[in-house]
Amino acid sequence: MAAVTAADSISDLTRRIAHLDMDAFYASVELLRYPQLKGLPVVIGGGRRHEDDALLAAYAGRLQEIPLADFPRLSGYAGRGVITTATYAARAFGVGSAMGLMKAARLCPDAILLPVDFAEYRHYSRRFKAVITDIAPVMEDRGVDEVYIDFTQVAGGQREGGRVLARLIQKSILDATGLTCSIGVAPNKLIAKMASEFNKPGGIAIVHPEDLQEKIWPLACRKINGIGPKTNEKLQQHGITTIGELAARPRDWLVAHFGKSSGAWLHDAAWGRDDRPVVTESEPVSMSRETTFERDLHAVRDKALLGEIFTELCQQVADDLQRKGYVGRTIGIKLRYEDFKIATRDQTVAIYTQDAVAIRRAAGQCLKRVPLQKRLRLLGVRVGTLLRADDPAATATGHDAQADPFTAPLF
């Protein structure tokens, strides 16, 4: 019987899938506005503050003239924000994504702190994605700064394993936006995603089926997209650290310890097997708004303030639904307590809605079903089971609406 080799595990040899990841995207967009910050430790995070507004007002239209000394520093920050992106210079100090800004300030107090500006990042996101689809139309959106691209059917997409096309895309994005990216090309999304990290920033990595043992198996399991801190910890407890060690476990053993579905998936992932297609279109499943308070709030003592925030969240979700043209019928709330524990409640109503009053009423009912002894750190409102507002099913009623106090007509 022939031995199973790594090359056997990736069956479709002609599929070429790319994963493209923009380098330090938010920070890089900010550097386009503030070229004087190039090479310096800069972190993006927290909300817009008074000093940010004052600075922008003082230098309106001449942002590149703002002297370094005038930029806010991490050391001056007092709040609950986290870092969303750090420049490579800042990463050298040990600061990185998801780290609390207060902790980051201890590591690198002199780093420049810029507020997040999603509108600006979305603008550049649309631009770089338009460049890509002009060259390779089968593109899957994976958020503001990354995409998968199917090279398989693109002219020249197979040359040098995809390297030629990857180079063209990199150069076209740089020319159009001034931004750099890293690209991994592999037989599937799973491997491409790992490969895009190999030569970051600004690099290209090509992985072939026969490279599995050499390039993938030495990596930590955590590098697999879908293995997070919890699964990683459990794997470690079984003495599994690398993907190769994971691949060495029998499928049945993984199924026995991680369940039928997860176990089988872990085994496939370790062997580089992944047949998910590149999906170019998708509909949203839910829309939500949430906010972390400046200080923890008490349901009774801070009732008025909480009520205002709650109403505003409902209004924001309703605005989002209306602006994007969706209605939904599962209304939910999310609380995060001072101890960081999370509670959610939701309720499915009879009539699809995008109305702030209807959302607030159902969400208010949810709020009555959740414990409110501990102080609250965060409040969120969510609408799920979405349908396009122009979908005929959106106006259908499941049962007698008059009988349901939460969905009765508003006026």
Add this chain to the structure above:
DNA sequence: TCTGGGGTCCTAGGACCC
């Protein structure tokens, strides 16, 4: 001085129906 905001998908139990 810990720990944002916006998402997706999965699991699991109970209700309810056939």
Add this chain to the structure above:
DNA sequence: TCTGGGGTCCTAGGACCC
């Protein structure tokens, strides 16, 4: 009154990702 087994919907929580 000894007993079943699917299927779907709803809800709560949790893992994970960008």
